[in-house]
Amino acid sequence: MFGTGLLKGLGITLKHFTDTFKDDRQKVPSRYQDSVQLDNGRRIIEQPLSQEGLLTIQYPEERRLLPERFRYIPMLVWDTEKGEDRCTACGICAKVCPPQCIWIVRDSDENGKPVTRPAEFYIDTAVCMSCSFCAEFCPFDAIKMNHDYELAVYDRYPQLVYDKEELTVPVEYYAALWPAQYAAEQEQMRAKEEEEQRRAEEKKKAAAAKAKAKAAGAEQEAKPKRSKEELDALRKQAAAKAAARGKEGESEAAPASSADDAKKARLEELKRKAAEKARQRKEQSGE
Ligand code: SF4
Numbered sequence: 001m002f003g004t005g006l007l008k009g010l011g012i013t014l015k016h017f018t019d020t021f022k023d024d025r026q027k028v029p030s031r032y033q034d035s036v037q038l039d040n041g042r043r044i045i046e047q048p049l050s051q052e053g054l055l056t057i058q059y060p061e062e063r064r065l066l067p068e069r070f071r072y073i074p075m076l077v078w079d080t081e082k083g084e085d086r087c088t089a090c091g092i093c094a095k096v097c098p099p100q101c102i103w104i105v106r107d108s109d110e111n112g113k114p115v116t117r118p119a120e121f122y123i124d125t126a127v128c129m130s131c132s133f134c135a136e137f138c139p140f141d142a143i144k145m146n147h148d149y150e151l152a153v154y155d156r157y158p159q160l161v162y163d164k165e166e167l168t169v170p171v172e173y174y175a176a177l178w179p180a181q182y183a184a185e186q187e188q189m190r191a192k193e194e195e196e197q198r199r200a201e202e203k204k205k206a207a208a209a210k211a212k213a214k215a216a217g218a219e220q221e222a223k224p225k226r227s228k229e230e231l232d233a234l235r236k237q238a239a240a241k242a243a244a245r246g247k248e249g250e251s252e253a254a255p256a257s258s259a260d261d262a263k264k265a266r267l268e269e270l271k272r273k274a275a276e277k278a279r280q281r282k283e284q285s286g287e
């Protein structure tokens, strides 16, 4: 029907109008009293999800509190405790970035050997489409999404190409922008460290037990523990064995000597027969 859309629109406007008064009545004296005053003179105002009315913000002096998952352009996290970049210049973020707007130059030591930190890191924020793939894929939680959206400049290049210095923020800044995510990451990190520590201790214990068993085995081999009685019994056994072996030797030697005697007697017999034959041959030749 003609005019239905118009009436519907007016109804929505009227609802916002009345909701705003309802919100005002819920929060006495003012919905703006819980705002946070920043050092730079600005105020951050939060509208709770329970309120549906209109919230008037005096921008730019006042800003709305952004939800944690709001993202604009990436930032690099500086580990204040360790005093170093979290980034290891692995290059994964540059690889996964759909519009390819990240450039990284890996640093090197005095011998020219590459080291795990970036010497240069650039993001062309004019090309970045805030997809957050870089932050999702970074294995070191080194790149996160910043909430800062006021990046207007007069010249696109080079002002919108952010270098490492412009991108780097302390870890505390990241923790303040993303409190829930930061707490979850810390918890994960703590659990990982504990697991690593537990494994290292288990490994250490296993190595100590192995070394102890090895030492005990070597000691046993080197010094067989036998009592005096056992040793005496062993000595007696050895003596008995030696005696038995001596007797066996004698009995084996006797048949050998008798065989020699028989051999000698046979030789004598043969010699005697040969001498007899020679004597007979001599007598026949004398005839
Ligand atoms: S920000 Fe993360 S993914 Fe990108 S180079 Fe550094 S460590 Fe690798």
Ligand code: SF4
Residues within 6 Å of the ligand: 073, 074, 093, 096, 097, 098, 099, 100, 101, 102, 123, 127, 128, 129, 130, 131, 132, 133, 134, 135
């Ligand atoms: S947010 Fe997306 S487009 Fe922007 S630098 Fe990261 S991966 Fe690239």
